[in-house]
Amino acid sequence: MTTTFKYVDYLWDKHKADSLKDDQVALFLYRSNILGADLRITNYGGGNTSCKTIEKDPLTNNNVEVMWVKGSGGDIGTLNRSGISGLYTDKLRALKNVYGGLTDEDRMVGLFNHCIYDLNSKAPSIDTPLHGLLPFPHIDHLHPDALIAVAAAADSEQATKEIWGNTMGWVPWQRPGFDLGLQLEKCLENNPGIRGIVLGSHGLFTWGTTSYECYMNSLEVIEMASEYISKKIEEKGSVFGGQKVESLVREERLEKAASLMPLLRGLASSENAMIGHFTDAPEVLEFINSNDLERLAPMGTSCPDHFLRTKIQPLVLSLSPNANSSDTKHLLSVLNPAFEEYRQAYKEYYETCKRSYSPAMRDPNPVIIIYPGVGMFSFAKNKQTARVASEFYINAINVMRGAEAISSYTSLPRQEAFDIEYWLLEEAKLKRMPKEKPLSRKIALVTGAGGGIGKAIADKLIAEGANVILADIAEERLKEATKEYSSDLATYGVCDVTNAKAIDELLKKSCLDFGGIDIVVHSAGLAISKPIADTTDNDWDLLQNVLVKGQFDLAKNAVQIMRKQNMGGDIISIASKNGLVSGPNNVGYGTAKAAQQHMVRLLAAELGPEQIRVNTVNPDGVIVGSKIWEGDWAKGRADAYGISVEELPAHYAKRNLLNQIIYPEDIANGVFALLGILNKTTGNIINVDGGMPNAFVR
Template sequence: MIKMKEFKFVNYLWDIKKAETLGNDQVALFLYRSNILGADLRITNYGGGNTSCKTIEKDPLTNEDVEVMWVKGSGGDIGTLTRAGIAGLYTDRLRNLKNVYKGLADEDRMVGLFNHCIFDLDSKAPSIDTPLHGLLPFAHIDHLHPDALIAVAAAKDSEKVTKEIWGDTMGWVPWQRPGFDLGLQLEKCLEENPGIRGIVLGSHGLFTWGDTSYECYINSLEVIEMASEFIQKKIEKKGVVFGGEKIKSLPQSERIEKASTLMPLLRGLCSSENRMIGHFDDSEVILQFSNSQDLEKLAPMGTSCPDHFLRTKIQPLVLDLSPNEDLSEPKEVLKKLEPAFEAYRQEYINYYNTCKKENSPSMRDPNPVIIIYPGVGMFSFAKNKQTARVASEFYINAINVMRGAEAISEYTSLPRQEAFDIEYWLLEEAKLQRMPQEKPLSRKVAFVTGAGGGIGKAIADKLAAEGANVVLSDIVEERLIEAISTYKNDIAAYAVCDVTNSSSIEHAFKKACVEFGGVDIVVHSAGLAISKPIEETTEKDWDILQDVLVKGQFELARQSVDIMRKQNLGGDFISIASKNGLVAGPNNVAYGTAKAAQQHMVRLLASELAKDKIRVNTVNPDGVIVGSKIWEGEWAEGRAKAYGISVDELPAHYAKRNLLNEIIYPEDIANGVFSLVAILDKSTGNIINVDGGMANAFVR
């Protein structure tokens, strides 16, 4: 009977009842094991490692029993792995490839031959690690990148340490680029060391196995636990990590303040070739490393595990800024940052030129992915939020590896040529080329007010669907919590924001900067409507409309322009105004005047900000009744009274009065915004009417 195990350094997540529901379905059990292994970032990070199992299946051509290996496909993630993400291959065909293998120069050709071994026609493309699993005889295999094991693998005397921890129960092979030959080396290691429970791959990771999925799982955890315990004892004996503390961290509130101020500048510098999205982390493990005596020694050495540096670049950029640096003058801060970025880019160019070969792919973006600010935290920049966050997680893994290896003996990184051969491997380039085309608003950050529902939420939904990261703001937090629940992870964030309060706006923009690095698109959709004849319109009515619609727009523009100028990437500001700003109608003096002010402010801002490549435009809705928050209050009653009809008759009334006889929905307004920020990229100071055609509101 399976009993729950106790572990101190890894999470034991095997649920007996859950596993029992899977019966004897070995593929389902292998997927279950994969998912729970991937749930612990100390074991393997997003996209890292791979797992497999072997089963007996009926050959559809001969009806004979054949062994089939099921393994994580190329580009997958074991934490979220499903049947759709695995490859099924004839094991004997894969092993027969040994008969045609011509040596290390033949590695790339071998990957193409994996397709000739496919059993399951719905297979994901087999990864480069496929033969590492196929040439070993075990039913269930884990290839993982645990921090503790890579620390052992990256230690100067890795083979000796492996023996010290596990004795004769573990094999060891030196560093070698993944591929068919590494599979042969694993096979040879097992032949020379029968009965071992796993193999440590120098500077790389771990292979473990078992006869069942559970046995494999427990074997993996036990091996990782032993390495972790060994390292912990070494750290305790040493007394300090990374040579001890050199500087003190700022209090967390001050770290967040520094990060929100600095991130737009960093984002702009990192986006010199391609616009990037940012991520910030000031966790304890990062601060321990960034504040240490050994930072200057270890950071330039680079990472050891290929999975690490493929996502983080070979080394980070360490900022030469004091934690108490005055960041209030962006131009002065840039004077300090620009030389550091230029030096980093030049070093990367030199690395490329020194290591490149005749058939190497073109040099990629030379900007840093990981940026360390001692005393404050770590920034990462990539093409989207998920990639930036994952890069940060991988560098945390690298920090853990460096800490462990230094505690054991001495940390070693991969030679630069070896790192280059992985980074610019033609197979890695082919994987990048297979990535889906980016969406129109990919790499952009949108900030939308009034996004708790109605038009604002529809705009946020549209921009997110077209690739943008979105920050939803609203005055009511409950609305935001409900609204943001509709998005996948790494897409959206929210900030409670009262647009009549400049401090509240400032706080919301700081949230946007910390979450994503800055802001590219600002949409002022927050609003309210009051419809009364002049004799019933109060000063309070007038003031709140002016404050929310006009003053709010001014303050949003003023603060967002400051961020956009720091980034130096241009930007978009969209005002959601109204047909009522162009057309004189009854019982509408306060609302119509405020909307007209919004529209003219757009023209003034467009004229002023064109030099900064910041485009300012207006979308004029009209008659958006279905799904609009405005129509839930007294406004609907006021407009119905003005037209001499009932509230229930309003949707039909508004549809009949436009030229197209169409009902206007929040999604239609969202499409108008999208057209301005993604298609009409040479338009500024313009008004787009989304009203079904109102002749009296024609701009010209």
């Protein structure tokens, strides 16, 4: 048996698998994970896998067959025991005796719970009977692009015969559920000895007597379909009718995308704030620049897993790739009507297809936005969902390419698509989603985030749901600070805040990575403690440039993006008690901090009508974990108070009213209070200093 494949990855590790041979459930999970690791085999969150084992019934002590299958939601690539359902196979099959036909599908899902063997089971999915009504010990239900291309071709059944002869069954499109399980069972009865079944417009079922046999069967079937499509494309010579639009060079594409993202995000967020994702992958450009884009894009996707995440069809922008990205007025004159037309079309789709029991219409804004010559944007409630939607649409592009090569692409009828999108079971799944965190759907930039206060602030904002760009002058510190986070939560950018161009590039990165900016926290800083006679021009300029000018340039650039989004925003300055208190040997630092504080008041007054709030957090005595205390500042402050550096923590703790040590995390809590709780506060100062009477602002 060959283990060399061209179109899929063979990932089976015999040593690993042998170590699991005494635990068939663990081996089934291993098989699931390696299948899910190759996105050519199945989409994120798509497909499901199962195995059947003999277990002892705790009520009778008799041996019974139990089916272990991926539960509702989840992803086979990361599937573990907590994500599977364990059901009595005989009870599941006995449900055939009470099944009332297609109108009974929702009730049947409730009856799955009466078949539960493992009381720790995840809620059974709608695909449970598709596995349970087939007799095989190991089953894979996958959504490979190549197989969906075969399934979505106009002559799908004929193509299935041409590729696999009589070794594969075929069933026409039908919504997942108990009846589809019965159709698979009937197909097997009519075609004994087949190795799998193609589901029209949907995907693939394959099986085996062992987990390895099932895995190899899946890979071989996918490989055969991929090879067939590759030959068809080669024979045809070109796909999607050839190129219509020429792409900009990559640097120009990224520049254009970064400039446009905030406008798109604002429009896509008319009902709910969204996070963005951008891609200009080669397969995307081939499709969006093609002659057939105009024909294929409105048809929508075929596989339910695709359109549930991408919406029924994308929004295609009628902008020239060379449109002036700085001419916001012109861009909005094109984008506003395009979005309104899309929303109206979605409302008409809903009104035309809705049932008496359909849930209320969901957000009518597009998820996928196509800009020929530039790339593809996606918007969703968080970065992971936006990225996955993009990946699913790329899967849909691959499906269209393959189906067009075979014969012609077909999508699901609108009513069928609607019945899945607004299925009550899908609605119930959405309602089971965890409550969103306070800062979900927010994009934050934190300077000085390589350590100390800035890192604590970034950690807090991420913990409360925000996507965060960590900025610092030292890349090594940033790598360390972000190593615990996925790029769906946080990214970083090296930035010297005294360099306006570096700030501009940093904010462009924020737009490309997440779609825009909602929150700017200026925590980058340094401290120089000297009497006036010893304070040099360089000391003065450095403090002013980092603390004051850096804050000014950040605010100026961020406000431009916030205005494009038209979603308000927050700017927070991490200043200091020293901006309010006249202390010794502190003229340069104290003056810069005072300037930061007054700039906040000025910006709050100017930007308030646009719902951009500007506030200050004043730390004091944050010694533990703070970077500025690692240099000469600590000695300078110790000298000013006539004590040793070692005595500073106790000195600062004792002098505040609460007699408390102030930590970076305390400052982070102050920032969060302004963002997540005090959402009608602007021009304010919050002191996080344990109570310093000489720093009271009132």
